[in-house]
Amino acid sequence: MKRWIATAAIAFAAFFPSVALAAEEAENHGSWLTLGFFAVNFLIFVFVLAYAAGPYLRKFFSNRASLIHSNLARSEEAFREAEALARAAAERIAALEQEVAKLRQDLEAETSFQLRRVSELARTNSERIRSDAALTAAATAENAQRRVRENLAAVAARLARDLISRHFETADQSRLLSSFMDRLGQEAQR
């Protein structure tokens, strides 16, 4: 590196002495000695510069190059990841549509099932309520009939008791005793 920089400086000074001597006055033509002196001076300067700043510059450029490489690699990686994400997103969107379609189908099936179930439940409940109501009505009617019969029987018994106590005669007692004796006779024969 040092060598080609030095070589380039010497060659430049040799082929373009006017540039190297640009600081001199225009009217005075420079001598080769002066040129040589300046060239050597310049070479020394270049050498010192290359010697002192070279490692730092090389390190700087090397670091810079590796940073650029690294950034480039990261950018490529990020690009690939972005592409992958984009693909995945596209796939997911495609899958999502299928999933939405499946969800819609499931929802329709479930709704239909629930409707059927609720309808069946309503039907059985209404039948049960109808049956219960019929049973209750029958029981109520039967109960009412029984109570009416009981009341009638009680009234009839009370009337009969009143009539008997008013019109009971000795002949009636005699008949009752005869009937009782018949019963005792049957009992005795057993």
Next chain:
Amino acid sequence: MKGSRVAKRYARALIELAEKSQVEKWGAELERLAAIVDSPDLESRLASPELSQAARQEAMAKIAERLELSFPLRSFAVVVARHGRIAEVRAIAEAYRDLVDQMLGRERATLTFAVQPSNQEVERVVAGLEAIAGKQIIPTIKVDKELLGGVVAELGGKTYDGSLAARLAEAQLKLAGHA
């Protein structure tokens, strides 16, 4: 009280002392004694803790004397008082009566009529019951107007209901649809 073992024991002891001709007479005397001792006034006085044992015995002896009981029955009354069994006299009388009935082959029946029955009616019913029991029946007559008519006979723990009230109740049940 009727089934008391103590009462049965006393009754058995008394009947074993009696000759066959005496058993009924003693039974009647025992019933009289029980009727007096059972009266609420006398019963509470004889049961009073203020009365000494000797006074209680003396009271029983005097009661027996007033009732003109036979000598064995007077002695029996005193023995009962001495053993503190005055409260059991009614049960003893009943147990004695049962034993006598058993010994003489007879049974007691309670006949309940709606009105006071004639002797002929009682005899008819007793004859019917005797045919069932196969024993002589001694009836106890009761009157209950609630029966309306007919008769209810209770014999040996069984009831024969020939009353009009029972028929009426049966008819009422049939009319109500319960039978």
